[in-house]
Amino acid sequence: MLEARNLTAFYEDFQALFGLDMTVLENQVIAVIGANGAGKTTSMRAITGLLPSSPGMVRWKGQDIGHLRADQIAALGIAMVPEGRQLFASLNVEENLIIGGRSGRSGVWNLSRVYELFPVLGERRHQAAASLSGGQQQMAAIGRALMSNPELILFDEISLGLAPIIIKQIYQVLPDIIGGGISAIVVEQDISKALAVADRVYCLSEGRIALEGETGSITREEIFHAYFGV
Amino acid sequence: MDWVNSILQGILLGGLYALFAAGLSLIFGVMRLVNIAHGDLIVLAAFLGLTITSTFGLHPLAAIIIVVPAMAVIGYLLQALILNRTLGDNILPPLLVTFGLSVLLQNGLLEIYTADPQKLNAGAISTANVALGPLYVGVQPLLMFGVSIGVIASLQWIFYRTALGRAFRATSDNAEIAQLMGLNKAHVFALAMALSMAVVAVAGIFLAMRTSFTPASGPGRLIFGFEAVIIGGLGNLWGTLAGGVILGVAQAIGAQINPGWQILAGHFAFLVVLAIRPRGLFPRVEH
Numbered sequence: 001m002l003e004a005r006n007l008t009a010f011y012e013d014f015q016a017l018f019g020l021d022m023t024v025l026e027n028q029v030i031a032v033i034g035a036n037g038a039g040k041t042t043s044m045r046a047i048t049g050l051l052p053s054s055p056g057m058v059r060w061k062g063q064d065i066g067h068l069r070a071d072q073i074a075a076l077g078i079a080m081v082p083e084g085r086q087l088f089a090s091l092n093v094e095e096n097l098i099i100g101g102r103s104g105r106s107g108v109w110n111l112s113r114v115y116e117l118f119p120v121l122g123e124r125r126h127q128a129a130a131s132l133s134g135g136q137q138q139m140a141a142i143g144r145a146l147m148s149n150p151e152l153i154l155f156d157e158i159s160l161g162l163a164p165i166i167i168k169q170i171y172q173v174l175p176d177i178i179g180g181g182i183s184a185i186v187v188e189q190d191i192s193k194a195l196a197v198a199d200r201v202y203c204l205s206e207g208r209i210a211l212e213g214e215t216g217s218i219t220r221e222e223i224f225h226a227y228f229g230v
Numbered sequence: 231m232d233w234v235n236s237i238l239q240g241i242l243l244g245g246l247y248a249l250f251a252a253g254l255s256l257i258f259g260v261m262r263l264v265n266i267a268h269g270d271l272i273v274l275a276a277f278l279g280l281t282i283t284s285t286f287g288l289h290p291l292a293a294i295i296i297v298v299p300a301m302a303v304i305g306y307l308l309q310a311l312i313l314n315r316t317l318g319d320n321i322l323p324p325l326l327v328t329f330g331l332s333v334l335l336q337n338g339l340l341e342i343y344t345a346d347p348q349k350l351n352a353g354a355i356s357t358a359n360v361a362l363g364p365l366y367v368g369v370q371p372l373l374m375f376g377v378s379i380g381v382i383a384s385l386q387w388i389f390y391r392t393a394l395g396r397a398f399r400a401t402s403d404n405a406e407i408a409q410l411m412g413l414n415k416a417h418v419f420a421l422a423m424a425l426s427m428a429v430v431a432v433a434g435i436f437l438a439m440r441t442s443f444t445p446a447s448g449p450g451r452l453i454f455g456f457e458a459v460i461i462g463g464l465g466n467l468w469g470t471l472a473g474g475v476i477l478g479v480a481q482a483i484g485a486q487i488n489p490g491w492q493i494l495a496g497h498f499a500f501l502v503v504l505a506i507r508p509r510g511l512f513p514r515v516e517h
Binding site: 048049050069070071074075079080082086088089090091095098099100102103144148 | 393396397399400402403404406407408409410411412413414415
């Protein structure tokens with residue numbers, strides 16, 4: 001479904017990714033773990049077109065998308081829940097969700113389905129997005145991504161900065177989202193949370209893949225070794 | 231009664247200043263771009279109106295139907311081909327490029343139309359007036375004020391009630407994340423500039439109907455527009471109307487005291503507001 005081959009990314013002269021290879025299959029959940037600065041967010045930004053990559057580095061259903069803009073990639077059915085939620089502050093909750101669905105892709109996700117998944121968003125639909133709590137903002141960010149009826153959804157640091165009870169709630173609804181036929185890449189620093197939902201794991205270190213494999217086939221020791229480099 | 235009349239004239243003049251300012255405010259609000267060429271684009275619209283009225287024998291108000299879409303297209307192309315390339319973290323490139331555009335427009339218009347003052351003849355409407363109690367108010371200033379309110383209300387509606395407005399606000403909030411929603415930042419910015427130039431077209435025609443203008447009239451209109459935006463508060467369209475009215479009234483009061491003080495009084499009011507409330511009287515609430 002999604003293939004990244006020899007993916008590199010730069011912040012001006014600074015190289016942040018060094019030839020990443022990553023594959024996401026249909027209905028598969030990938031966990032991308034690693035310490036701060038490992039290249040997790042950078043790889044997500046490169047896949048979604050927020051960082052330029054070269055032609056041929058990223059393919060979506062066989063189509064080269066490495067040269068496309070972020071809005072063109074989004075229209076193909078790749079959505080992202082960005083790190084820090086990043087809701088549109090001057091839009092209310094419902095407007096944030098509506099703008100998520102502006103690509104017009106058909107599918108099961110619409111306003112009522114999102115409100116069903118996260119009832120609190122329905123109750124606060126006319127409230128400014130910035131006035132929501134961190135957990136509610138994460139729900140709105142997930143809802144906004146779902147509104148585009150994506151085939152692949154990237155969750156960047158899904159639990160970062162959230163209270164444990166909120167993290168638990170978010171992870172409880174993840175199977176409902178992914179079970180609907182959506183593939184996912186979950187970027188996490190919490191290894192056990194990531195492994196619990198993922199079919200396959202990539203552990204990044206200093207912009208390279210330090211370890212990859214099916215979640216059942218690699219041991220925690222291997223992961224810790226790759227994660228911490230010790 | 232002279233004072234009441236002066237203040238009333240100032241309020242009506244404020245409508246025109248609000249039109250000068252609305253496009254400026256819109257562009258700043260959406261893409262944080264300070265368009266130094268804004269006044270010259272108003273004058274460009276005035277000259278376009280002059281060409282159309284003299285070529286086709288149209289009334290200036292009818293020429294608006296042609297000038298508005300023409301300026302919108304110019305605005306879209308200007309943004310898409312030139313200004314989008316200048317936008318980024320550094321605010322200097324767009325300032326320099328729009329300054330260069332200002333110089334280019336002034337000299338280009340001078341070459342084509344010469345430095346002779348021009349004015350659009352609005353016919354009977356320019357001298358007609360209506361009685362408001364003991365006062366007589368010109369139909370043309372009244373019409374301009376009404377149109378200004380209509381334009382501001384329309385912009386407000388577009389911003390807060392339409393998909394285009396949502397796209398403007400989302401891109402303004404976070405252009406990068408807006409792209410993840412399928413919004414093409416370059417296209418959204420170009421649409422914002424097109425809308426701004428549509429407003430500029432109306433402002434240009436009204437300017438040309440109200441007073442004489444030359445290719446060098448732009449910078450003066452830019453200053454009035456800036457002052458109205460700053461007085462009203464950045465990013466607030468109704469505030470921009472209020473800013474225009476306050477500027478117009480200040481000028482009217484200045485002129486009533488001493489005809490030579492008209493412009494100075496407006497600048498003084500601007501300075502006072504800037505000193506007391508640097509973000510303007512009605513700034514947009516930031517979350």
